[in-house]
Amino acid sequence: MSHCGQTEIENELQADKKIVLAGNPNVGKSIFFNYLTGIYVSVSNYPGTTLDITSGKMGDAAVYDTPGVYGVGSINDEERVARDFIMSADIIINVVDASHLERDLFLTQQLIDLGKKIIVALNMMDEVEKNNISIDLEALEKELGVPVIPTTAAKHRGLDKLKHSIDQAVKGNTIFAENSDLEKELKDIEAVTENRADALMILEEDENIRCQYPSLKTVPELREEIYTARRQRVDQITDRVLSYDENTSQLARKIGAYMLKPVTAIPMLLVLLYLIYQFIGVFVAQTVVGVTEELIFVENYEPFVRNIIANTIGLENFFGQLLAGEYGILTMSVTYIFGLLLPLVAGFYFLLSLLEDSGYLPRIAVLMDRLLQKIGLNGRAIIPMLLGFGCVTMATITTRLLGTKRERIISIFLLGLAIPCSAQLGVIAGLIAQLDVFYILVYVLTIFAVYVLAGTFLNKVLPGESSDLLIDLPPIRLPDLKNVFNKTYQQTVAFVKEAGPIFVFGAALITVMQKTGLLALITRGAEPITVNWLGLPAETATAFVMGIIRRDFGAAGLTSIALTSAQITISLITLTLFVPCIAAMMIMIKERNFKESVYIWFGSWITAFITGGLVNLLIF
Amino acid sequence: MTLVDMKHGNKFIIDKIEDKETRLQALRFGISEGSEIESAGSIPGGPVILKKNLQEIAIGRRTAEKISVKKKGMI
Numbered sequence: 001m002s003h004c005g006q007t008e009i010e011n012e013l014q015a016d017k018k019i020v021l022a023g024n025p026n027v028g029k030s031i032f033f034n035y036l037t038g039i040y041v042s043v044s045n046y047p048g049t050t051l052d053i054t055s056g057k058m059g060d061a062a063v064y065d066t067p068g069v070y071g072v073g074s075i076n077d078e079e080r081v082a083r084d085f086i087m088s089a090d091i092i093i094n095v096v097d098a099s100h101l102e103r104d105l106f107l108t109q110q111l112i113d114l115g116k117k118i119i120v121a122l123n124m125m126d127e128v129e130k131n132n133i134s135i136d137l138e139a140l141e142k143e144l145g146v147p148v149i150p151t152t153a154a155k156h157r158g159l160d161k162l163k164h165s166i167d168q169a170v171k172g173n174t175i176f177a178e179n180s181d182l183e184k185e186l187k188d189i190e191a192v193t194e195n196r197a198d199a200l201m202i203l204e205e206d207e208n209i210r211c212q213y214p215s216l217k218t219v220p221e222l223r224e225e226i227y228t229a230r231r232q233r234v235d236q237i238t239d240r241v242l243s244y245d246e247n248t249s250q251l252a253r254k255i256g257a258y259m260l261k262p263v264t265a266i267p268m269l270l271v272l273l274y275l276i277y278q279f280i281g282v283f284v285a286q287t288v289v290g291v292t293e294e295l296i297f298v299e300n301y302e303p304f305v306r307n308i309i310a311n312t313i314g315l316e317n318f319f320g321q322l323l324a325g326e327y328g329i330l331t332m333s334v335t336y337i338f339g340l341l342l343p344l345v346a347g348f349y350f351l352l353s354l355l356e357d358s359g360y361l362p363r364i365a366v367l368m369d370r371l372l373q374k375i376g377l378n379g380r381a382i383i384p385m386l387l388g389f390g391c392v393t394m395a396t397i398t399t400r401l402l403g404t405k406r407e408r409i410i411s412i413f414l415l416g417l418a419i420p421c422s423a424q425l426g427v428i429a430g431l432i433a434q435l436d437v438f439y440i441l442v443y444v445l446t447i448f449a450v451y452v453l454a455g456t457f458l459n460k461v462l463p464g465e466s467s468d469l470l471i472d473l474p475p476i477r478l479p480d481l482k483n484v485f486n487k488t489y490q491q492t493v494a495f496v497k498e499a500g501p502i503f504v505f506g507a508a509l510i511t512v513m514q515k516t517g518l519l520a521l522i523t524r525g526a527e528p529i530t531v532n533w534l535g536l537p538a539e540t541a542t543a544f545v546m547g548i549i550r551r552d553f554g555a556a557g558l559t560s561i562a563l564t565s566a567q568i569t570i571s572l573i574t575l576t577l578f579v580p581c582i583a584a585m586m587i588m589i590k591e592r593n594f595k596e597s598v599y600i601w602f603g604s605w606i607t608a609f610i611t612g613g614l615v616n617l618l619i620f
Numbered sequence: 621m622t623l624v625d626m627k628h629g630n631k632f633i634i635d636k637i638e639d640k641e642t643r644l645q646a647l648r649f650g651i652s653e654g655s656e657i658e659s660a661g662s663i664p665g666g667p668v669i670l671k672k673n674l675q676e677i678a679i680g681r682r683t684a685e686k687i688s689v690k691k692k693g694m695i
């Protein structure tokens with residue numbers, strides 16, 4: 001990152017020109033990207049941000065997909081990254097949701113005002129037809145002054161035409177009328193910046209861009225004036241090109257409304273949670289994992305590997321143990337990752353992508369807003385919280401979408417403390433399914449109580465208050481399955497890449513600890529806590545040590561220890577609340593800072609053991 | 621009268637948005653002082669849902685209390 005807080009864009013693609021895809025969130029940009037670039041796609045992580053930018057090549061041009069934004073600016077990290085790609089583009093393909101023209105054209109007009117060459121892909125034309133809206137395409141082209149190509153990307157309509165029209169991208173009609181006051185202000189700054197886009201962003205009070213031109217003395221603050229003028233212009237355009245047939249009742253709209261009316265919304269949410277539990281907790285965690293873990297890996301793969309090792313380097317020496325012993329890299333690690341965790345994680349991401357693409361997620365945010373306000377967050381925080389059930393590490397990154405630093409601290413702490421990740425959750429579901437309803441209730445209520453208490457506590461001690469919700473509710477849509485599978489695949493691969501090395505490292509570490517006698521020492525040393533305070537067998541210390549490396553690793557470690565129902569419940573409570581895994585810690589340090597992360601780490605230790613012990617004392 | 625007083629189906633005009641950040645965000649979403657809006661309900665004690673043509677946005681309660689509105693036809 002430069003000292004002005006801008007993203008430095010890699011130029012490894014060696015292209016003659018840069019084509020940037022820009023648009024509001026959920027308008028289908030990625031489908032265009034995949035169509036234009038074909039198979040070769042690289043995902044890069046930009047320094048200072050953890051937002052993934054996908055790039056690829058189309059002929060001699062480099063194509064970049066940017067995060068969805070409602071405007072070019074610096075409200076959050078997504079906007080800053082999108083801004084820097086947009087500012088450096090030669091051509092912008094602006095993907096617009098045709099059924100939300102009033103909202104989307106604000107960005108379009110801003111891109112035009114930046115003086116960039118633009119072509120508009122007017123996407124989701126099928127929704128427009130379904131909703132009985134008609135759009136005068138010719139008038140829209142004339143008003144904007146740039147080519148407009150109607151498309152329905154999900155059904156691959158219009159993509160070919162768009163691809164062949166990219167070279168026709170031109171600069172459009174700006175809001176700056178000749179000889180107007182605004183135009184004069186813009187010209188004055190442009191004289192210094194020698195760059196139209198930078199000049200406009202400076203007038204719109206963008207600090208990062210302003211910082212690049214220290215020679216500029218005073219600059220008028222015109223953001224509100226420009227925004228108002230732009231909004232008026234967009235309203236004028238939509239008035240001219242749109243006509244509605246108001247008397248249409250749409251099934252999707254009705255469902256959307258029911259999802260928000262508490263009387264129907266709460267039962268719907270409960271049914272959804274039940275279905276999720278049935279799918280992940282019962283079908284994937286038991287049926288699928290039963291086949292993958294037990295049948296494929298434990299019964300066939302592991303004996304096969306042990307056999308090979310026994311016949312080559314032998315099982316009884318250190319390396320044999322390291323590779324194929326009790327905690328072997330080739331046996332236990334591989335079984336845990338591919339047999340146990342992979343199906344769970346894939347199942348979870350599949351559901352999450354479905355929820356995301358159907359438009360239900362923002363409605364859950366609206367429903368939960370009131371409750372989340374009580375722990376200092378707002379409804380948007382439901383997204384990282386839900387993602388946390390997938391992988392706390394990735395969820396920690398998405399806390400960036402929360403408005404304030406305070407909200408990020410609260411949600412990162414709660415994520416680290418009380419949200420089990422899907423891998424861990426799956427193991428927990430497998431263990432808890434053996435228990436009576438009573439124990440399940442004790443587990444769920446304890447975790448929930450800790451979550452609420454910790455949130456309320458942080459909300460009280462941290463200065464400031466929660467910010468207010470302001471979100472757009474996308475229409476309810478039937479998700480495009482191909483897109484859902486695509487996302488699931490990408491996220492699952494990312495999980496294996498991330499978790500794999502840590503598992504291998506963790507398994508090696510435990511073998512070393514076992515061989516050197518360190519594990520026995522820790523197990524004995526921890527007895528006052530594990531045996532006396534928590535009422536668990538001494539071997540559970542191993543699961544906790546494994547849990548420090550990765551939480552799901554710890555939960556998986558429990559499966560091999562014989563425990564009573566009460567002991568399972570206690571150890572699950574303690575392990576859930578126990579320290580965030582190494583990967584999550586590293587992301588926390590990166591996202592926040594070392595001091596806060598250490599507080600979170602020790603805070604989790606203390607909370608976990610105190611809660612586990614209390615439940616042991618009071619209930620069992 | 622503010623946004624929170626609107627019932628499902630009420631049509632009204634945005635009179636004033638006090639907070640500058642909210643005003644700018646709302647402008648991007650297509651809602652500005654003078655826009656004609658319809659209420660699409662609210663969560664008791666929670667956010668208010670607005671509808672403008674086919675678009676719906678949800679606004680947190682505290683902000684909604686700061687947006688004053690007038691009924692259509694009133695000047």
